Amino acid sequence: MAYSFNIPYSKNKLRLMRKFVTEVLHEHSVPDIETNMMVLAVDEVCANIIIHGQCSDLEDYVKISISFNKEGVWFDIIDKGAAFDIIKYNEPILGDLIRTKQKGGVGIMLVKKIMDKIEFDSSPNQNTLRLFKKVTFEK
Amino acid sequence: MAYSFNIPYSKNKLRLMRKFVTEVLHEHSVPDIETNMMVLAVDEVCANIIIHGQCSDLEDYVKISISFNKEGVWFDIIDKGAAFDIIKYNEPILGDLIRTKQKGGVGIMLVKKIMDKIEFDSSPNQNTLRLFKKVTFEK
């Protein structure tokens, strides 16, 4: 079973995206706490694409696909902005961020802590980030 | 501003589709009563595609796109089943359905009464039904 949707490149559409993902996971009996964790990881990736992705075409979208297997859930996040491989990104040290009073910089850290598998693939046309999370479905 | 999503060919995924459409219209300040009307029209079309569309490939999806302009909302409903042009379809007479105790047959009637414009286009690959509804946005 797979679902997908496109959201406009806009920070204030992230809330709607989160609702979509929440509904789909809920439909597949994913427990609330885990749903929120996965929604958070997808939210971080989408926010980064919108904020840092430097997509030239304002009429473009971030595409999110969600598919289920027995072990868990795959999220594919596809965009057409600058290629950015979060797997290769070295996260900063939390203590340094706190000491220097940074107001950000922990998004990718969260994604990596939450997700069980991360794959990145970039073609001239688009970037695909694939995130997998193991889930014990409620029924 | 445009949104789209794919739902699996399954009657029990219609509820999720309705939630998606409702959220998007809500996001764009469409009044509740009108939202429900448009959701109903899209639901009828999707239910027909799932029930009557005879799509061979069970892994396929109905795709719904929603886009807004100043006058109202366009819904594009795309499927890969048998081409069926609701514009050319002649609706039955309600009284006849009631006399013969039919339990269905009023879906397309509803779609035509609710929507302000209907366009149908079919290629060998896919069918596209476009529905437009005038809306006075709340803000």
Next chain:
Amino acid sequence: MLEIVQTNENNYISIAVTGDADASSSIKLDKGLRSAFDESHSNIIIDCTNLNYISSAGLGVFMSYIEEINQTNTTFVIYGLSEKVLKVFGILGLDQLLILKNTKEEALVELNGL
């Protein structure tokens, strides 16, 4: 995602309909109405206070009992429709072919008024 609960009172049957009556669930509504009609009770009220949504499949179920209601002289009253659901009954004029009331009290007046 549709729940049908039947309650037999002294002089009427009440059926409470909760959730969404759509293409996947309306068959449940039909089974619920069928069994009430099969008990040949002459007074049936339908509590739609918690009916969140209805599509043509649900409307079709109600439509298909109109003949039977008239032929068997059953008093069949639907009450508690939300504004948005009521509007859907109105699209095809079913609000003129079925008795729709706002509250349970009004529905019972309709029964007793016979």
Next chain:
Amino acid sequence: MLEIVQTNENNYISIAVTGDADASSSIKLDKGLRSAFDESHSNIIIDCTNLNYISSAGLGVFMSYIEEINQTNTTFVIYGLSEKVLKVFGILGLDQLLILKNTKEEALVELNGL
């Protein structure tokens, strides 16, 4: 979709945070905290009973005040986090770097215990 309401009590400032603290809204949270700190009150409690969601942008705002809290000896207590939001604070261990309490009562005990 984030609402920040500040209330000044006798011996503390209370800030109620309602909604989603995400990439688009967390700047509001920052403004709210900034103005509370600018009043140089030594006791600040944050009511998160109606904080529905927090992302790294919201966590980052809280993070950025940790140094100031320590340097200015401010008692800064967050309370009322739902289980799912609390779990998010826990991912990076921020639940160890900030004082988190379940209820307003417990938060006030923390202030008065000084």
